[in-house]
Amino acid sequence: MSLTYAKCYDPTGARHGIPTFPWWLAPDGYATRRQLRARGLRPGGQQVQAQLMRRSRGRKSGVLVAYLYRIEHAKPVRPMTPGRAAALAKAMTARRICPECRTDAGYCIPTSLGMCVSCAYPEGAIAVGDAKARTIKIP
DSSP: HHHHHHHHHTTTTTTTTOEEEETTTOOOOOHHHHHHHHEEETTTTTOOOEOOOOOOOSSSSEEEEEEEEEEEOOOOOOOOOOHHHHHHHHHHHHEEEEEEEOOSSSSSTTTSEEEHHHHHHHHTTOOOSSSSOOEEEEO
């Protein structure tokens, strides 16, 4: 057993507080949030039941962790109601409208700019195709 494997294998939870398994070695009956969503489920208020762990050189802590939930305790995803769909459509439309020129930019306004690209860079922006698609001309 390698040292890395030994640090990540704690099925009783004595070292890390919850059961910990090496990456790709989760026992049956557990799933991540993304895996639950693919099955049409959500955690449903349950606490994290276990975790997967592996070394990661890119992270400050040195480890990458994925939290696991019990599949049998998961609940179905709530269906999209007409009211929720309308609110989501309204929010997405608001993200596309430039606060400076009050036009539909045709894309979500970047939060880093706070306005459409044409308003942010008026001298470097050129229209490509239709009036909604805009790009920056880099010298």
